Amino acid sequence: MLIGAGGADPAGAEPGAPPPGMVRVDAGTYTPMFDVEGAQEIPAFYLDERPVTNREYLEFVTAVPEWRRSRVPPLFADEGYLAGWVSDLEPGGAPNAPVVTVSWFASRAYCEWVGKRLPTLAEWERTAVASETEPDGRELPAFHQRILDWYGQPTPSTLAEVKSTFRNYWGAWDMHGLVWEWVADFNTALVTGESRGDAGLDRGLFCGSGSVGAADFRDYAAFMRYAFRSSLQGRYTVRNLGFRGARDVVPEEQGGK
Amino acid sequence: MQGTPWSRLIATIALFGLTATAATGQELPVEHAVLVAPPSVPPAITRTEPAKVIVDVEVKEYTARLADGVEYVFWGFGGTVPGPFIRVREGDQVEFHLKNHPDNKLPHNIDLHAVTGPGGGAASSFTAPGHSSTFSFQVLNPGVYVYHCATAPVGMHIANGMYGLIQVVPKEGLPPVDREYYVMQGEFYTEGRYGDEGLQPFALEKALAENPDYVVFNGSVGALVGDNSIRADVGEVVRLYVGNGGPNLVSSFHVIGEIFDTVWAEGGSQMNRNVQTTLVPAGGATVVEFKVEVPGTLILVDHSIFRTFNKGSLGMLAVSGDEQPAIYSGKQDDSVYLPEGQVTLTASTPDPPAALTKAERMLQGERIYNQTCFACHQANGQGIPAVFPPLVQSDYLIADIDRAISGVIYGQQGEMMVNGQKYNGLMTPQTLKDAEIANVMTFVLNSWGNTGDTITPDRVARVRKNGPLDNAFQQ
Ligand SMILES: [Cu+2]
Numbered sequence: 001m002l003i004g005a006g007g008a009d010p011a012g013a014e015p016g017a018p019p020p021g022m023v024r025v026d027a028g029t030y031t032p033m034f035d036v037e038g039a040q041e042i043p044a045f046y047l048d049e050r051p052v053t054n055r056e057y058l059e060f061v062t063a064v065p066e067w068r069r070s071r072v073p074p075l076f077a078d079e080g081y082l083a084g085w086v087s088d089l090e091p092g093g094a095p096n097a098p099v100v101t102v103s104w105f106a107s108r109a110y111c112e113w114v115g116k117r118l119p120t121l122a123e124w125e126r127t128a129v130a131s132e133t134e135p136d137g138r139e140l141p142a143f144h145q146r147i148l149d150w151y152g153q154p155t156p157s158t159l160a161e162v163k164s165t166f167r168n169y170w171g172a173w174d175m176h177g178l179v180w181e182w183v184a185d186f187n188t189a190l191v192t193g194e195s196r197g198d199a200g201l202d203r204g205l206f207c208g209s210g211s212v213g214a215a216d217f218r219d220y221a222a223f224m225r226y227a228f229r230s231s232l233q234g235r236y237t238v239r240n241l242g243f244r245g246a247r248d249v250v251p252e253e254q255g256g257k
Numbered sequence: 258m259q260g261t262p263w264s265r266l267i268a269t270i271a272l273f274g275l276t277a278t279a280a281t282g283q284e285l286p287v288e289h290a291v292l293v294a295p296p297s298v299p300p301a302i303t304r305t306e307p308a309k310v311i312v313d314v315e316v317k318e319y320t321a322r323l324a325d326g327v328e329y330v331f332w333g334f335g336g337t338v339p340g341p342f343i344r345v346r347e348g349d350q351v352e353f354h355l356k357n358h359p360d361n362k363l364p365h366n367i368d369l370h371a372v373t374g375p376g377g378g379a380a381s382s383f384t385a386p387g388h389s390s391t392f393s394f395q396v397l398n399p400g401v402y403v404y405h406c407a408t409a410p411v412g413m414h415i416a417n418g419m420y421g422l423i424q425v426v427p428k429e430g431l432p433p434v435d436r437e438y439y440v441m442q443g444e445f446y447t448e449g450r451y452g453d454e455g456l457q458p459f460a461l462e463k464a465l466a467e468n469p470d471y472v473v474f475n476g477s478v479g480a481l482v483g484d485n486s487i488r489a490d491v492g493e494v495v496r497l498y499v500g501n502g503g504p505n506l507v508s509s510f511h512v513i514g515e516i517f518d519t520v521w522a523e524g525g526s527q528m529n530r531n532v533q534t535t536l537v538p539a540g541g542a543t544v545v546e547f548k549v550e551v552p553g554t555l556i557l558v559d560h561s562i563f564r565t566f567n568k569g570s571l572g573m574l575a576v577s578g579d580e581q582p583a584i585y586s587g588k589q590d591d592s593v594y595l596p597e598g599q600v601t602l603t604a605s606t607p608d609p610p611a612a613l614t615k616a617e618r619m620l621q622g623e624r625i626y627n628q629t630c631f632a633c634h635q636a637n638g639q640g641i642p643a644v645f646p647p648l649v650q651s652d653y654l655i656a657d658i659d660r661a662i663s664g665v666i667y668g669q670q671g672e673m674m675v676n677g678q679k680y681n682g683l684m685t686p687q688t689l690k691d692a693e694i695a696n697v698m699t700f701v702l703n704s705w706g707n708t709g710d711t712i713t714p715d716r717v718a719r720v721r722k723n724g725p726l727d728n729a730f731q732q
Contacts, residue, residue, distance in 0.1 A: 080359070080387055145448075149458045152330050152417070154318040155360045155386075220410055220461055224363065227409045231364030231385040238386050239359045 022046040022247065023171035028135070030126040040122050047119055047127055048244035050162040050173040051098035051181060052110065054091035060110050062089060067106055076105040080237040096161040098179045098242040104234040107182045107243035116245030118184040121229075123246055125222070128176065130169035137169075147176045147221045155240040182243040186229040285309040285350055292341035295475050296438045296487050298498065299344045302426050307348040314340065315356040316365045316384075316406075316419075323445060323471060324478035324569065325642055326454040331476065332365070332406070332417040338476030339441035339502060340404070340421030345371075347399045347428045352391065353378065359387035365414065366390075370402035370540070371423045379407040399427035401524035401542045403500055412504050416446055416464050418476060420502030422542055427526075434546060435493035440481065442510075442537065442559060442570060443502035444469035451568060452639065467505040472564040474557060474572045481557065481572030483643030483679075489549050491578025494518075496546045497557075503539025510537050510545070511560040512574065514553065517545040534560050549576045550584045554681070566632040571644060615699065615711045622700025625693050630701075633684070638705045644682060646675035649705040658702070662712070662720045665694055668730025686730055691717040 018024045024046055029039040061068045068088040072081055080101050084092035091099070102110075104118075111117050119127070131137025138144065165177035232238075290312040291299040317336040323329040334340025345351055357365050364385050368377035372394045381392035406419035422439065446464040447457035451471060463469065474481050481487060489495050501508045511534040520529045521544040529535075537543050549555070557572035558565040565571050630648075634640050638648035648654060653675040654661045663669075668686035672679060689697065692714040702709030 078388075145458075145461075148461060151362060152459055154320075154330065154362055157360075220413070223410045224413075228364055228385075231383055231388075231408075236385055236388065240362060240386065 018046050019247065021049055022245075023049050024249065025123070025127050025170045025172075028126060030122045042122050042126055044249040045119070045123055046247040046249060047123065047170070047172055048116075048246070049171055051179060051242045051244045052107075053096050053162055054093050054099050055095035057099035057102070057110065058089060058091055058095075060113055064109070064113060067109055072106070074235070076235055077103040078235050078237055080239075081106065083237070084239075093159055094161055097159045098162055098174070100159065100179055100239055100242045101237040102182075102242065103237050104182050104186060104232070108184070111243075111245045114245060116247050118182055118243060119246035121183040121185050124181065124183045125225075127168070127170055127172050128225075130172075130175075132166055132168060135169050144221055148224075150177045151221070151224045159240075179240050179242040180225075180228055180238070182241065183229070186232055187234075287311065289313070290343055290345065292335060292343065294335070294337050295339055295342065296440060296481060298342045298424075298437045298439050301431075301433070302344060302346050304346060307346065307350065309350045309352060310345050311352045311354070312343055312345075313354045313356070314343075314367070315358055316361065317358050318361045318363070320456065322477055323447070323457065323473075324452065327447075327449075327452065327478075328456045329445060329447065330417070330456070330458075332361075332363075332414060332419050333476075334367070334404070334406075334419060334421050338418035338420075338443065339439070339500065340419070342421065342439045342498065343404070343423040344426065345396050345423070346426045347396060349425075350393060350395050352393045353382065354389055354391050355382045355384055356389040357384040357386050361386040363414075364408055365406050365419065366408050367404055368407040369394075369404040369423055371396055371398070371400070371404070371425050373397050376407065377404075383408065396425045399425045400526065401425075401498055401500070401521070401544055403502065403540050403542055405502065405540065412464060413459065413461070415502055415504040416444070417459060418443065418502070420500070422498055422500045424498065434496040436487075436489045436495045437498070438487045438495070439498045439500075440474050440487075440557065440572060441500035441502055442472065442474055442506075442508045443476065444504065444506055444568075445471040445473065447471065452635070452637070464504070469506070469568065472506060472559060472568040472570040474570060478569035479642055479644075482641075483573070486554070486573035486575040488575050488577070491549060491552055491576060491581065494546060494548045495574070496544060498542065498544055499535075499537055500542040501537040501539050505539060506559075506561070506564075507539060508537040508570075509534050509560040510543070511535075511558050512545075512547070513556040513558060515547050515549070515555050517547050519546040520544070549574070551581045552576050552578045567635075569641075571641070573644075615703075618696045618699040618711060619703060621693075622696035622698070623704070625689065625697040626700050626704075629687060629689070630697065638701065638707075642678060643680065646673070646678070646680045646682075648701050649707060651675050654701075655709075658698075658709070658712070659716075659720050659723075660726060662694065662698060662717055663723070663726050663729070665689070665698065666717070666721050667725035669726075669728045670730050671728050673728070683730065690714075691721065 024044060027044040028042055030042050031039045065071055069082040069085060070088050081103060083101050086092055108118055129136050129138050131140055131143045160178060163173045165174045167173045168175055286308045288308050288310055290310050293299055314334050315336065316332065316334055318330060318332050319336060320328055320330050331338050355367055364383060366379050366383040368379040370377055372378050374394055378392055378394060382390045384390045401422055401424045404421050404423050406414035408414050420441065420443065422441065446460045447470045448460045449457050471478065479485065499510050517532040517535065518530065520532045520535050522529050524542040524544060535543055535545065553576055555574040555576060557574060559570035633645040634648050640647035646653065653673060664684065665687050668684050670683040672681045694717045695712045695714045698712040701707065
């Protein structure tokens with residue numbers, strides 16, 4: 001069992017059962033869009049069942065003053081950090097709405113504080129391709145259209161609460177339709193902005209991994225996530241960008257479900 | 258513990274944090290580009306020396322009207338589709354600020370075809386929501402150029418409206434004209450079909466198949482029609498900057514009732530004269546000039562013509578002034594032309610056998626409607642606002658059915674009010690037999706929620722015998 005550096009303690013969970021508030025995603029493979037190395041093996045891991053909320057983030061900044069809006073150094077968060085908050089200790093949005101306008105550095109600090117870490121890009125994507133009923137929903141046009149439709153809409157002025165969209169095969173809520181989410185290695189697949197010349201993107205679009213053709217729905221949703229992540233820097237904050245925590249599954253717990 | 262080492266991140270910050278400043282040796286006068294919404298263009302540049310021009314453009318994702326009753330989430334430079342017309346002078350140093358509104362969902366950037374440099378600025382302007390980027394370039398080649406977003410997936414960003422024009426005025430200036438306007442074509446791919454009401458999401462599959470539901474000028478159906486028409490007076494020289502954002506279709510740009518005196522081929526420096534229709538490639542632009550000689554309404558179309566009558570690519574240039582009968586007379590004479598040994602067609606061809614029941618008339622009428630009237634009055638008789646009046650629930654039609662029948666026989670033109678909207682168009686006489694007119698009118702009067710009588714061929718014949726009304730077609 002993993003004991004974190006502070007905050008929530010998963011003690012009491014049954015061996016092999018996910019810690020409270022987390023879901024287990026089984027070991028599997030994930031093929032990044034822009035990686036020459038092909039499919040990656042991903043060991044089983046735990047992921048928060050929903051994004052971190054304003055209330056939880058308030059606990060964090062209450063306990064760790066360095067991450068309050070008035071104290072955070074500009075190197076670790078831009079001027080937009082917690083911009084919607086009324087004051088250092090008063091969130092602007094609903095307590096149960098996802099916390100947004102937090103930098104990558106801040107998200108990472110929060111995760112460490114609760115004994116977790118940010119999910120890797122591969123872990124996040126592996127979880128996110130699941131529909132309500134399938135571990136890989138990418139073959140379902142309706143699943144895809146729903147994601148694309150969300151990407152096509154500007155951010156509403158008031159964000160909905162967590163667990164307001166859908167719960168996927170792994171039990172994770174809001175992987176699509178609520179906020180974008182930070183991942184640990186958000187800038188590994190750098191889309192330069194000159195997307196047409198990007199060797200990786202060309203590969204993703206025009207060769208893909210074997211059977212994937214340019215006309216495939218699957219590329220577009222992932223494409224937009226990659227483009228979004230690539231536009232970020234670690235200190236950036238965005239009005240629709242939050243995060244959730246992850247945790248390793250220790251070796252003796254790996255096994256199957 | 259997974260994650261990225263701090264060292265690497267700090268390195269990334271350093272890499273991105275640096276803003277390259279373009280080398281500017283001499284001190285140039287600084288001015289802010291005047292940006293106006295289409296179809297207007299900024300004032301002419303009167304400077305004779307280069308300047309540093311600051312261009313500030315904000316990208317917005319916003320919901321707006323695509324057609325009557327149809328909404329769409331546009332992504333637009335400057336919050337319009339097309340984006341603002343940017344005007345600079347050959348040799349100017351441009352400092353471009355791209356701002357991505359904090360409420361936007363996606364990163365955006367800009368590729369200006371007027372830029373000499375990698376990606377036309379795309380990489381340097383790649384910007385997350387709630388952030389802004391600055392980059393500089395010198396404009397070396399005069400001409401009219403497209404700019405567009407080049408963020409992956411590029412096609413989708415363009416399909417949602419992310420394009421506009423930038424003009425680099427040549428050092429020696431341009432010949433003055435009386436009117437300048439900015440028209441840009443683009444297609445929209447929606448989940449619903451043309452005219453299906455409500456907020457319509459982008460349809461990726463249709464975009465991949467290059468099969469749009471809407472082909473429009475300036476971002477929506479009717480953006481250049483009726484009260485939004487562009488205007489000129491008789492005798493004036495008009496210059497149109499015509500761009501095509503695509504993302505897929507090439508435009509056959511034509512103005513009904515005009516000949517382009519000059520076309521700057523592909524927006525470049527080559528002048529072509531006396532052109533009827535000019536191609537505007539996706540991601541390309543052209544400039545056309547013509548003197549308007551007679552009053553009336555000139556119709557801007559994509560002469561790939563089904564797009565115009567069924568997908569929306571129609572605009573209007575209203576020319577006011579006195580009639581010029583020496584140039585265009587109107588109809589002067591109408592007489593029967595009979596080559597030797599022939600008799601008139603109408604007399605020689607018998608009417609088709611009269612359909613007996615109302616149901617049969619409806620069926621035959623529907624076929625005629627779809628062949629003859631559909632292109633203008635649209636699939637459900639809803640028409641096109643300010644261009645083709647509706648036939649569904651039309652107060653004008655119901656008020657006087659014989660008048661409507663007469664209009665179909667003899668054509669009609671001039672002003673008319675239909676359901677409170679003014680129409681000033683022209684319907685040519687429909688060359689149909691009495692029985693066919695009876696059938697199509699029966700169909701119109703009993704379709705899409707209309708309920709009315711059966712029209713008989715006898716009634717049509719009676720109307721025909723009464724002769725044309727005042728508003729009949731007379732060319
Ligand atoms: Cu864009």
